[in-house]
Amino acid sequence: MYEMPPTDPDLRRDRWGTRIALITAGLTVLGVIAGGVMLAHNTNGFVTITDGETEAGHLGVPGDAVADGLAAPAFNYTFHGYAAGGLKVTEPVLATPGYQEAQVRRPYEVVEKTDDAGTVTDTLQSYGALLTVYRPGVYDPVRYTDQESITIGGRLGWYSENMPYRDGYASGELPAPGLAWEYADDAWAVISTVGYRASYPREDFIAIAEGFKTVDPYPATTPIDLVSVPDGFTLVSGGASADAPVGVSYLMGSVRLIGQRPEYRGITAPIDPVETGQPTVVVSVYDAAWAKDTEGLKPGEPATCPTEDVCRTLSADGRWVTEAHTRTGQLEKPQLKKIVNEAVIADVSDHATWFPLTDAAS
Numbered sequence: 001m002y003e004m005p006p007t008d009p010d011l012r013r014d015r016w017g018t019r020i021a022l023i024t025a026g027l028t029v030l031g032v033i034a035g036g037v038m039l040a041h042n043t044n045g046f047v048t049i050t051d052g053e054t055e056a057g058h059l060g061v062p063g064d065a066v067a068d069g070l071a072a073p074a075f076n077y078t079f080h081g082y083a084a085g086g087l088k089v090t091e092p093v094l095a096t097p098g099y100q101e102a103q104v105r106r107p108y109e110v111v112e113k114t115d116d117a118g119t120v121t122d123t124l125q126s127y128g129a130l131l132t133v134y135r136p137g138v139y140d141p142v143r144y145t146d147q148e149s150i151t152i153g154g155r156l157g158w159y160s161e162n163m164p165y166r167d168g169y170a171s172g173e174l175p176a177p178g179l180a181w182e183y184a185d186d187a188w189a190v191i192s193t194v195g196y197r198a199s200y201p202r203e204d205f206i207a208i209a210e211g212f213k214t215v216d217p218y219p220a221t222t223p224i225d226l227v228s229v230p231d232g233f234t235l236v237s238g239g240a241s242a243d244a245p246v247g248v249s250y251l252m253g254s255v256r257l258i259g260q261r262p263e264y265r266g267i268t269a270p271i272d273p274v275e276t277g278q279p280t281v282v283v284s285v286y287d288a289a290w291a292k293d294t295e296g297l298k299p300g301e302p303a304t305c306p307t308e309d310v311c312r313t314l315s316a317d318g319r320w321v322t323e324a325h326t327r328t329g330q331l332e333k334p335q336l337k338k339i340v341n342e343a344v345i346a347d348v349s350d351h352a353t354w355f356p357l358t359d360a361a362s
Contacts, residue, residue: 001305004362006046012014012041012203014227016286020254022151024276028312032080032177033104033287036126041284045111045162056274058130058135063237064300066275067178069096069146069186072217073219073360074097075095075097075219075220075238075356075357076095076218076219076220076236077091077101077217077218077220078100078133078183078214078215078216078217078219079092079100079133079212079213079214079215079217080092080172081102081352082211082212083107083211084204084207084208084210084211085201085203085204085205085206085207086106086107086200086201086204087104087105087106087107087129087200087204087207088101088104088105088106088107089102089103089104089131089208089210089264090104090105090127090142090247091104091240092133092220092239092332093239093240093241094220094237094238094239094240094241094242094243095220095238095239095266095357096236096237096271097236097261097284098134098135098139098265098267098271099132099133099135099138099139099262099264099270100130100132100220101130101132101133101241101270102130102131102133102207103127103129103130103241104127104128104129104130104131104191105126105127105128105129106128106198106200108125109127109128109198110123110124110125111124111125111126111127111249112188112305113290121334122289122290124249124250125249126195126249127194127195127198127249128152128191128193128199128200129191129192129193129194129195129197129200129205130191130194130245131189131190131191131208131212131342132167132189132190132270133183133189133212134187134188134189134190134267134356135187135264136184136185136186137187137265137288138265138266138267138352139180139187139188139190139267140262140264140266140267140268141158141180141182141188141190142268143163143167143180143266144158144160144178144267144312145269146161146361147149147159147160148240150179150181150206150312151182151301152181152182152183152206152209152210153209153210155182155183155312156181156182156281156359157179157181157182157209158179158180158181159177159178159179159202159341160178160179161175161180161202162175162176162177162179163176163177163192164176164178164269165178165190165192165193165194165245165269165315166269166270166272167269168211169194174193174199174200175193175199176192176193176194177193177199177200177202177205178190178191178192178205179191179205179206179208179209180194181211182210183209183214185311189209189210189212191209192245193203195244199336211248219356219357220238220239220356220357221239221240221251221254221354221356221357222238222239222253222254222255222354222355223236223240223285223345223346223347223348223353223354223358224238224253224254224255224283224285224322224343224344224345224346224362225343225345225346225355225359225360226339226342226343226344226360226361226362227343227344227346228279228335228338228339228342228343229257229339229361229362230257230331230335232259233257233258233259233279233281233291234254234257234258234259234361235255235257235258235272235357235358235360235361236256236259236261236280237254237256237362238252238253238254238255238357238361239253239254239264239357240252240258241253241254241273242254242282242284243256243258243270243272243273243274243282244272244274249292249347250260250286250287250289250291251284251285251286252284252285252286252287252320252348253284253285253354253356254282254283254284254285255282255283255360256273256280256281256282256283257280257281257282258273258276258278258279258280259278259279259280259362260278262278262301263278274327275355279330279331279342280326280327280328280330280354281324281325281326281330281331281339282324282325282326283322283323283324283325283334283339283340283343284322284323284325285320285321285322285323285345285348286320286321286323287319287320287321288314288315288319288320289317289319289322293306293312293323294314294321297312297313297314297317297321299314299315299316299317300315300316301313301314302337302339302341302348303322303324303340303341305333305336305337306331307334308329309325309326309327309331309336310324310327310336311323311324311327311333311337311339311340312322312324312327312338313335313340313341315345319348320344320345320348322340322345323340324336324337324340324343333353
């Protein structure tokens, strides 16, 4: 049983998504989904949003917009997991310069692993929606403004019976309900359906919105510490999951680097770093027992690279696979192999040994 933060003790092996290509042969999937912003008061009563670079610029956000937990250092989380309605919100699993994400699920929503005879041999908890919590000034709710108007905690919100996670993203067989609401001045949160076979009730989404609250910021962590960071790359996201809800439930953590961070201002949906046109590389750790891509890997041996854009290695105990993935031509294979071979992996099942995300990519 994986050790989880104490705020959500009922989670059992509640882990997260990586690339859909990692799905095990013979696996039956049910309900699978798949630099930091700092805020500081100016003397004029507004808030500066910056990623630590002087050219980052400003956003005009009223100074009183910074509620508890919003004036967070780079790559910190500002909320905890909780239960609301018939759903559970996990601890945050992903941090970016503009937003944080947590997974939303029914209490007993699972993915099943089967053998060749169709017998279930293992299960992992899955999720059907994502809660994206944007920092002040980052999100523009324009996609929702012609939907059903609602009120959450005295503030404006909208509910849609079918609103994709981002434009062009198809969640699967059912409509994809979504809800956006302003949880503080010019600060928005969005619940998006991302499950292929999940469609949660409107009242449960509203209960999640009404139950949301911020806390004092605390660092996002990851089980991966990158010793080798390619020249010209910088941290853009990471945590206990990965960008874009196209993965599977056995991802333990990730760190993504990018050539140049995108602008997190006035965005209408989460950003896919791969689609920015910048070179990216993501390093992830996942459960070897669930993956098919371990053929030829031997515990504790150096990484192998089955293609030009993927290198992976197996931990000494054979339990975890560490993988680096980029796009062809963005990094040479020796660089990719060096990233994987030199990466330090925490005791993945012990959250207390994980690394602060900002340190993991420096």
